[in-house]
Amino acid sequence: MNTREITVTVNGRKRTVNVEVRRTLADFLREDLGLTATHLGCEHGVCGACTVIVDGHTERSCTQLAVQADGREITTVEGLATGDGELHPVQQALRDNHSFQCGFCTPGFVMTIYGMCEDKKAGRPVPCSRTEIREELSGNICRCTGYQSIVDGTEAALAGTAGKES
């Protein structure tokens, strides 16, 4: 088995791991680090369920190798909510809008929308209209919802208007 040692920072925690060179980043996160929130829906880069943030960029984790992540910083859904049960404002906005149903695609959408909100914070351009939001979400597939509730949740997340628990 051809392996290589890599060092990655995942959700703020530095990890040095010996990893098989052919292992995908998604499998590395899920199987080796036990971070199973990142889901695999197609494993060929279309459905977006495996979306994570790599060095501030929203990326697929199924179509890159773990060794490519050496020296980089990764955020997964596990890195958003704090331990005390408080949802991240993006998650709260999506909850307020009943955005999801079965939950399988959800972590990918959460990370895509989180990425948009981070872009907004950094002053980078973000989608404004619902049509633009739909375009921006086109890299994530959801089979349950028809997307309308996810667009609602994205609007709320970008506006920063997540309500309190009802």
Place this chain on the structure above:
Amino acid sequence: MAGGSAISGLVGARVHRKEDRTILTGTGRYVDDVQARGMLHAHFLRSTVAHGRITSIDVDEARKVEGVVRVFTGADMSAITEDLSFAQPIPGLHSPSYPAIAHDVVRFVGEPVALIIAESRYIAEDAAGLIEIDYDILDPIMSTTAGLADGATELFGDVPGNVVHTDEQLFGDIEAAFSQADHVVEQSLDQHRWACNPMETRGGVATYETGSGQLVYEASTQTTHTLRFLLAGWIRQPIHQFRVTANNIGGGFGLKFSAYREDVAVCAAAKAVGGAVKWVEDRNEHLVAAGAAREEQLTLQAAVKADGTLLGLRVTMKLDAGAYPINPPATVYAGLVRTTLPGPYKLPAYHFQHHIVATNKASYISLRGPWAVETLVRERLMDKIAETCGISPVEVRTRNLITLDDQPTKMITNVTLENVTAAETFQKLVEMVDLDEVRRQQEAARAEGRLLGFGVGTFIEPAPGTQEFWAAVGFPFGSEPCRIRIEIDGKVTAFTPQTPHGQSHETTLSQLIADELGVGFDDIRIVYGDTDATPFSMLGTGGSRAATMASGAAVYGARELRKRVLEIASHMLEASVEDLQIADGVVSVKGAPGASVPMGQIAMGCWLAPDQMPPGTNTEMEFVADYDGEGGGFSQASHACWVEVDQQTGKIEVQRFLVVEDCGKMINPAVVEGQVIGGIAMGVGGMLLEHSAYAEDGQYLTATFMDYLMPSAPELPEIEIEHMEFETDKVVGSRGVGEGGTVLAPAALLNAIDDALAQVGRPRITETPITPTRMLELLGVIEKE
């Protein structure tokens, strides 16, 4: 009491979902998230030919790969399992049994031919690449026409002429209807194969405990109990030693209603290796092998009067069943189409004939409203009748629809319609659309060289249907249990046989129980997906039953426990039961808030010292309710769809989509809307984008999401919903709403496209999907291939 709930509070409100904290934080447990010490991984090698005889299989090199634990050929697997059989005592049904892994003949591309068990999926796939198989290629049957042709190759020894089932049924005097007709209107539709494609594919983790002999299968399934009893026999596992569980399930849409040969092989493999084996199908396997739906060809002949009144209908359906039967038997699909097709219309005479044909494709499976083609062809026929008679699509429906005033009445298929409001939803829809304005806009657009289309449709949805309905279909209409328990501290646990996978049952059932019992929403937990814990039901989550059936069971269970609590409290508080109330888990005397006792105190007494509770009271704090559905009922809706067709590219843009739906009393409008919109998205995707396509030689062509196009956010319109909530005098007034969007949306959409085509003098659609290429053919821009 109308509408169902003792204390109106949470029921009817847009309550936040219980499920969301888990799914938004990624802390759910889907099958692929299961990790157990020593767990092995399964990978299936699959047939590369559509039809062939296996002449040799060599797995020696695969067995030598380091990390490979076992390799099962078909013969190896058949030595430890029974063949799968879905045969039922249905006259004329030819349901061939088949092995978990093929060892003689393969009948579709993707059929399992070997199973590799290894320390990792990577290693299992490496080993699969070393297996050598030789086939003698046989002629593939790739259409119902080919299957029915004289002298066609027969796929199975016990399916004569490849006909799995054929039948015809006559209702009323069809000859008289056609002899009285002013017009005979004909229509045909060849619907393509498309698929459920839940974002989580099929999968399961089988764990065999060699000491005790117990097997646990944690599966991605819609129905734990049925999976258990089907698998137990095939894997030779005593059923009392077999537990099937399900945790989070990433969508099903009908696919996960059946048991599959992969389930059999994985469970048998776990027993053979004495440990835990995980199988999670990848998307490529899923698209190729999991099965697909909707491949039906229908021809219709309608006898109508000059004013558009329906007199009679002759229908022939051919259904492409693929190679291997699954659950339910194909006759159920045909029965559903036949029984439902007259819909909410007056129809005096009806003849329906079907042929279910075996072909060399993956199995025909359930997909969200498996009978949907009945609505698609009927609603398209209504438009053609309108055109023939020179009346509008609105007028033709209004003249034929059964209104509330006409009910109770019987469908020609012997199903009583009562409290059915399809006509009323349609009336509301029509009020919300100015048809004259639509026509003016279309005319103005044509002047600019643009092409707009508008279509409508209406239907009824057996959600859950009635006893009579299911008897006509030939499928049992079971009651639904719910076990409900007031815990020692007054909190509540309810056990449902539902296996929710996005339908929000943890939320809706908690809303119902909270209102009935007077306990907090957060003080209720819904347990599902465990055959050791939940009461038996054959159906699990499917058939849009839960809104009525699971709700009813929860309501009746909560009411019984409420009665017990109040009787005990009436002794303790020295007040009559009628004077008591329960709020936030505390029983008190109305108007005397000081006189109260927490439910937790009553429950603790009942559990720990029942002898010391008031004599003559029932201290059992657990009860299994069984709800018969109170006769059941139907949901209904009407849709309107606006499209723009790009005449240069063939692109169809759905510009606007309006829904008027009536599922009775809504438990949670946000959940209802989610189901409706999601259903419509699936229907639109199915008609415009998705195609489980085969080449003539039987190769599967759309094996990735770059070929099988799923609708993404930009392809879908904003969907507008108007709710009607017709309430009956039944305790549970809620009807299912999970499938209807997918059933009706294709009809409204295709009618809109036909409307556009008519404006430029082009003929109607006769086959789907309506891809840009097909649209350009329909427009006459390019020649049909």
